Amino acid sequence: xxxxxxxxxxxxxxxxxxxxxxxxxxxxxxxxxxxxxxxxxxxxxxxxxxxxxxxxxxxxxxxxxxxxxxxxxxxxxxxxxxxxxxxxxxxxxxxxxxxxxxxxxxxxxxxxxxxxxxxxxxxxxxxxxxxxxxxxxxxxxxxxxxxxxxxxxxxxxxxxxxxxxxxxxxxxxxxxxxxxxxxxxxxxxxxxxxxxxxxxxxxxxxxxxxxxxxxxxxxxxxxxxxxxxxxxxxxxxxxxxxxxxxxxxxxxxxxxxxxxx
Numbered sequence: 597x598x599x600x601x602x603x604x605x606x607x608x609x610x611x612x613x614x615x616x617x618x619x620x621x622x623x624x625x626x627x628x629x630x631x632x633x634x635x636x637x638x639x640x641x642x643x644x645x646x647x648x649x650x651x652x653x654x655x656x657x658x659x660x661x662x663x664x665x666x667x668x669x670x671x672x673x674x675x676x677x678x679x680x681x682x683x684x685x686x687x688x689x690x691x692x693x694x695x696x697x698x699x700x701x702x703x704x705x706x707x708x709x710x711x712x713x714x715x716x717x718x719x720x721x722x723x724x725x726x727x728x729x730x731x732x733x734x735x736x737x738x739x740x741x742x743x744x745x746x747x748x749x750x751x752x753x754x755x756x757x758x759x760x761x762x763x764x765x766x767x768x769x770x771x772x773x774x775x776x777x778x779x780x781x782x783x784x785x786x787x788x789x790x791x792x793x794x795x796x797x798x799x800x801x802x803x804x805x806x807x808x809x810x811x812x813x814x815x816x817x818x819x820x821x822x823x824x825x826x827x828x829x830x831x832x833x834x835x836x837x838x839x840x841x842x843x844x845x846x847x848x849x850x851x852x853x854x855x856x857x
Contacts (some may be wrong), residue, residue: 599695603703604671611708618709626712629666632782633658633720647786652727653814654784659721660738660806661781664745666713669778672702672750675757676770682760688854697849701757734813740830741809747834748805751841752777758841761848773800781805786819793820801833 611618636658640651649657678701681687690700730738756770763769777800785793785807796802804826811818812827 600699600703603699604706604708607703607706608708621709622712624712625709626716629662629713629716632662633716647784648819649784649786649816652724653816655720655724656728656814657784657806657810658782659717659724660741660810661745661778662717663714663721664742664805665749665778665781666710666717668746668749668753670708670710670714672753673774674704674706675701675753676760676774677701677704678757679760682852685854687852691849691852698754698757698845728814730813734815737809737813741806741813744809744830744834745805747838748801749774749778751834751837752800754841754845758844758848761851777802781807790820797822797826801837804830804833 633655636646636651636654639646640654644650646654675698678687681690681701681704687697690697693700725738752774753770756774759770777796780788780796781802785796785803793803797804797808808818808822808826809828809830818824818826
């Protein structure tokens with residue numbers, strides 16, 4: 597952790613050497629993310645509910661998905677660039693350094709301007725909570741679901757990176773699960789088909805980012821009729837996916853055979 601923090605601090609200092617560019621890119625990221633919220637407001641200008649949820653509840657789901665996703669994107673999404681290092685042979689140098697390869701890849705070319713998306717998601721979540729007035733007896737779940745969401749999204753990025761040891765031209769495939777998963781969880785899962793909901797519950801546990809625990813926080817019944825106990829399984833789902841991702845990453849590193857040059 598200490599090495600990781602030193603590496604991202606180094607890249608942050610480098611970015612800060614160009615303050616105007618850094619500020620503009622941070623603002624641009626915040627505004628771009630804000631367009632997603634604008635799209636939701638446009639939808640609600642023509643309807644009162646989306647998948648059975650009102651605007652405050654949808655904003656809550658958006659915030660509790662966007663906050664962990666943007667944090668994971670800021671800190672660990674650079675793992676989807678590993679194919680570039682594999683092709684160039686620069687991954688060889690990472691193997692001989694006294695630091696884990698995942699830490700090096702995650703910190704490589706760290707982009708601090710993505711913090712704007714974190715701020716935007718936190719603001720949306722704060723506004724949604726102010727409108728919903730969630731009771732304290734259920735509010736304890738919110739930091740738990742955010743923390744578990746960060747682990748789940750980070751694990752998906754790690755799995756995507758591990759896949760690139762096998763398919764070096766697969767960044768777009770992994771993006772479908774990382775960025776695609778981030779977008780999917782921003783809306784109530786009731787807008788999707790039942791088979792997709794089962795898939796993101798029992799196969800790739802995106803439903804445990806904010807949907808299942810979110811139903812508990814909002815005091816809502818599960819529209820799909822899934823077991824009530826699922827609402828409290830986000831930590832277990834996050835831990836299980838993290839273990840799978842760790843094994844997959846190590847298997848990918850062991851499979852690596854350099855460029856042959």
